[in-house]
Amino acid sequence: MTFDLLAQDSATKARAGRLETAHGTIETPIFMPVGTAGTVKAVSQQTLKTDINAQIILGNTYHLYLRPGLDVLKAAGGLHKFNGWDRPILTDSGGYQVYSLSNTRKIKEEGVKFRSHVDGSQHLFSPEGVMDIQRVIGADIIMAFDECTPWPCEYDYAARSLEMTHRWLKRCIQRFDSTEGLYGYEQNLFPIVQGSTFKDLRIKSAEFIAEQGRAGNAIGGLSVGEPAELMYEMTELVCDILPKDKPRYLMGVGTPANILENIALGVDMFDCVMPTRNARNGMLFTTQGIVNITNKKWETDFSPLDPELGGHASTFYSRSYVRHLFQSKEMLGPQIASAHNLAFYLWLVKEARKEILAGTFGPWKERMVKQVMTRL
Numbered sequence: 001m002t003f004d005l006l007a008q009d010s011a012t013k014a015r016a017g018r019l020e021t022a023h024g025t026i027e028t029p030i031f032m033p034v035g036t037a038g039t040v041k042a043v044s045q046q047t048l049k050t051d052i053n054a055q056i057i058l059g060n061t062y063h064l065y066l067r068p069g070l071d072v073l074k075a076a077g078g079l080h081k082f083n084g085w086d087r088p089i090l091t092d093s094g095g096y097q098v099y100s101l102s103n104t105r106k107i108k109e110e111g112v113k114f115r116s117h118v119d120g121s122q123h124l125f126s127p128e129g130v131m132d133i134q135r136v137i138g139a140d141i142i143m144a145f146d147e148c149t150p151w152p153c154e155y156d157y158a159a160r161s162l163e164m165t166h167r168w169l170k171r172c173i174q175r176f177d178s179t180e181g182l183y184g185y186e187q188n189l190f191p192i193v194q195g196s197t198f199k200d201l202r203i204k205s206a207e208f209i210a211e212q213g214r215a216g217n218a219i220g221g222l223s224v225g226e227p228a229e230l231m232y233e234m235t236e237l238v239c240d241i242l243p244k245d246k247p248r249y250l251m252g253v254g255t256p257a258n259i260l261e262n263i264a265l266g267v268d269m270f271d272c273v274m275p276t277r278n279a280r281n282g283m284l285f286t287t288q289g290i291v292n293i294t295n296k297k298w299e300t301d302f303s304p305l306d307p308e309l310g311g312h313a314s315t316f317y318s319r320s321y322v323r324h325l326f327q328s329k330e331m332l333g334p335q336i337a338s339a340h341n342l343a344f345y346l347w348l349v350k351e352a353r354k355e356i357l358a359g360t361f362g363p364w365k366e367r368m369v370k371q372v373m374t375r376l
């Protein structure tokens with residue numbers, strides 16, 4: 001995998017780059033739609049590819065391991081073959097979902113023992129096991145097994161957790177570097193910076209992660225309930241330490257404003273369930289602001305969802321019609337809304353990239369943060 005840094009904004013720390021993977025190119029900054037269980041909820045692979053032009057999607061180790069399971073994924077020849085997505089895929093390690101989704105869980109040095117949220121069966125996720133699972137899934141970018149601390153978090157807990165995440169990382173690297181991909185193409189392991197909202201812990205973690213010399217690095221443990229300003233403070237601190245010539249991935253972030261502010265601090269890659277989850281509840285992001293499509297205000301608005309966005313969903317269907325679909329609980333409503341919101345997120349990062357390359361990102365960002373977060 002190679003990363004070329006093409007431009008750095010002079011007024012902010014924003015960057016534009018190009019990441020080459022075995023399944024194709026990713027132009028950064030990029031937003032990665034979340035496809036937890038091997039599907040971006042309510043959006044077909046064809047729509048993702050030809051309409052939204054998603055460059056990379058996410059999958060999740062925790063979900064895919066539980067269902068369909070490793071035997072099916074291996075027999076299929078990996079997740080790309082299984083779901084028909086031939087562009088890059090990134091899998092999260094389960095170092096987040098195992099804490100948020102599984103029923104009982106016990107965190108020990110060896111790993112995390114948990115009960116499946118599907119059928120209650122018992123499992124152990126260890127750093128080694130999670131590397132082996134992600135080899136079977138076969139994503140282009142795979143994540144280290146970490147502990148994402150909750151917020152707020154006691155300093156002593158965050159410090160001890162961080163030490164364990166670092167020891168787990170060493171075990172992940174050892175296992176990853178002594179194994180090979182199953183399907184004949186290259187995979188890359190990204191380590192994850194933790195440290196809650198404590199500056200000294202974040203600095204320590206960023207230095208440790210930077211020293212590992214992997215092809216890319218991630219920042220975890222943010223957007224877990226802390227104020228946005230505190231998240232930005234941590235991102236900036238960490239980005240200033242992580243190597244400039246490697247992509248930086250901020251996990252689980254965020255609102256359109258969060259994405260623009262973090263691009264300004266030097267983040268290159270983002271993922272979040274927000275565009276698809278909020279779409280299913282009728283919340284639409286547009287270039288002019290936020291629309292609650294169930295609102296009576298849109299009952300006879302026959303203009304398209306957003307004519308400024310590319311993509312079928314945003315330009316073909318009217319606000320009035322999509323409101324009707326939501327009022328009638330029709331399945332097409334969430335489908336259109338999800339495709340539309342993803343088109344918006346992909347548009348946002350594409351425009352940001354253009355502005356970075358043109359040297360005009362700073363003032364554009366200030367204007368856009370206000371514009372896209374306005375409630376219409």
Ligand code: GUN
Pocket residue numbers: 092093094095096143144146147148149192219220221222251252
């Ligand atoms: N997704 C959002 N935050 C995190 C994190 O801290 N760790 C992992 N593994 N995934 C995440």
